Amino acid sequence: MVKAEQSPEQSMAAEERILKAATTIFREKGREGARMQEIADAAGINKALLHYYFRSKDLLFERVFIESARLFFSRLNEILQSERDIFQKITQLCDAYISLSVENPFIPVFIIGEMNHSQDIFISKMFTATQTRPDFSIFREQLQAAAAEGMIRPVAPHHLIMNILGLCIFPVIAKPMMQFNMGIGEKEFIAMMEERKRLVPELIISSLKIEKK
Amino acid sequence: MVKAEQSPEQSMAAEERILKAATTIFREKGREGARMQEIADAAGINKALLHYYFRSKDLLFERVFIESARLFFSRLNEILQSERDIFQKITQLCDAYISLSVENPFIPVFIIGEMNHSQDIFISKMFTATQTRPDFSIFREQLQAAAAEGMIRPVAPHHLIMNILGLCIFPVIAKPMMQFNMGIGEKEFIAMMEERKRLVPELIISSLKIEKK
DNA sequence: GTCTATATATGGATAGAC
DNA sequence: GTCTATCCATATATAGAC
Structure with a gap:
């Protein structure tokens, strides 16, 4: 515990502690709501050390936002x-985004808020x-191929992705409303x-398989 | 145009102009991002007139938030x-919330952001x-009745509502991402x-009707 | 690198004339 | 009711000692 030394580890520790704190606070309160003092x-x-390491609030914010995004x-x-097929990909996407949102409930609100502001x-x-x-080319081709084979009905990739993300993420950002x-x-x-990890993929996949009209 | 007069109409006009401006700016920039000067x-x-009519930023914000909510x-x-049946209600909900979100794209982000902050x-x-x-009792009973009759499979109301709102609203708040x-x-x-006004009700209703397993 | 003290800017709120 | 001028608190940012 030789605190007087100015070892690189000490330096790293401070910088990382700042980044960790900034991440938490920016995510919870947003760019405008966050305070450098806090x-x-x-x-x-x-505060002086914040500026020593990151120069300004805007730059610190950018670091946090980029990493979050x-x-x-x-x-x-x-x-x-x-390399998975479309059904596996859909299931994985649902599982991944439900878990991600539940474990980091502030991230979706943070990203959506800042992107809209x-x-x-x-x-x-x-x-x-x-x-x-993201590159949708592979996924798009898979969807087209599956539709051509009659395995699923035709669907636009952006609709499908919005369906998945909306069903997985929206409940988390709407939690206070609930x-x-x-x-x-x-x-x-x-x-x-937890139920939705099962329900959402089921909903999405069944909607692709139905032969309607 | 006798501007010197202090008629009630003049007074109303100013107060309403303030409320209109505050609504626009709070919705776009959020509570913290909004500036009284702006x-x-x-x-x-x-600025002085803002405080004359609304006393403080917080009170002005409350007015705007309550009205938006x-x-x-x-x-x-x-x-x-x-008095509609569940299928009509689902279709109406989708149509209403897609229209509302598209026509007032800032409202969902605003409400969600402030509720989370x-x-x-x-x-x-x-x-x-x-x-x-909202009172879900009627809707819940309708769902239970329909399930008992074998018209639909059982579904929890809160899942169903989240599905509808997520599918309708999420694309609007995720627009910059898209x-x-x-x-x-x-x-x-x-x-x-516009396509989703047709696709989303179809998706939701088909998921209720399918006899899986 | 880290601190204390301070500069500078900005934003919300008030005083007081008209 | 509406304005100008100003106060005061707070926030970001910098200077300079250690």
Whole structure:
């Protein structure tokens, strides 16, 4: 515990503590709601050190946002471009995004909020930085092939992806509404989301298989 | 144009202009992102007058939030408690919430964001003020009756409502993500949401009718 | 690298004239 | 009711000692 030393580990520790604290607070309160003082307190250092390491609130925010967006979107790409068939991919996507949202309930609200509050130019820049722009080409071809074979009915990829993400993520961001408007408690909510890991893939897949009209 | 007069109409006009401007700006930027100066500018008056009419930013925000929440949640109640059967109600809910979200794209993000950023006590107070707490009893009974008759398979109301709202609202709040991550332009987005007025009820209703297992 | 102290800017709110 | 001018608290950011 030789605290006087200025070892690289000490330096790293402070920088990481700041980043960890900033991540928590930005995600919970958003860019505008977060306070540098609060981040400093949570990191156990003072405001001056924040600026020493990250120069400004905007830059610190960018770091947090990019990392959050990467965490959120990288799974999408991984699953879409794997070697699995469409049904496995759908099941994996549901499981991944329900788990991700339940375990990090602030991330979806954070990303959605900031994306809707920022200028297009900023969002574009952030996305380029995350390097997670998903490639739908493989998935699209799989869907077309399956439709051509009569295995499923034709479906536009963006509709399908929105269906999956909406069904998996929306309940998490609407949780307060469910609490106050529908009387769903914490335990019921957890149970409900667990049920949805089974219900949502079933719903999505059955809708593809039905021969209607 | 006798501007010197202090008629009640003049007074009303200013108050309403403020409320209109505040509504727009709070919805777009959120409670923390909104600036009283900006609201004053948009209303064509100065900051002092904001406080004259609404006392504080918090009170002005409450007015806007309550009115927005009322607009958003009142449709839910209306439809759930109407005399229609469950299939008509589902179709109406989809149509209503797609239209509402497309026409007022900031409202869902606004309500969701503020509900996730506020204390439970505040949210609770706001909801009491809106007087729009939905009553699911009729809808629940209808679902149970239909299931008992074998018309549909059993389904929990809160799952069903989340499915509907998620499928209708999520694409709107995820619009920036679709733009930058999936290359969906403004025209494609509008067309997509129009398609969903047909696709979503079809998806929901078919999932209820299927006899699986 | 880390701190204390301080500069600077900004935003919400009030005082007081008209 | 409406304005200008100003106060005051808070927030980001910097200077400079250690």
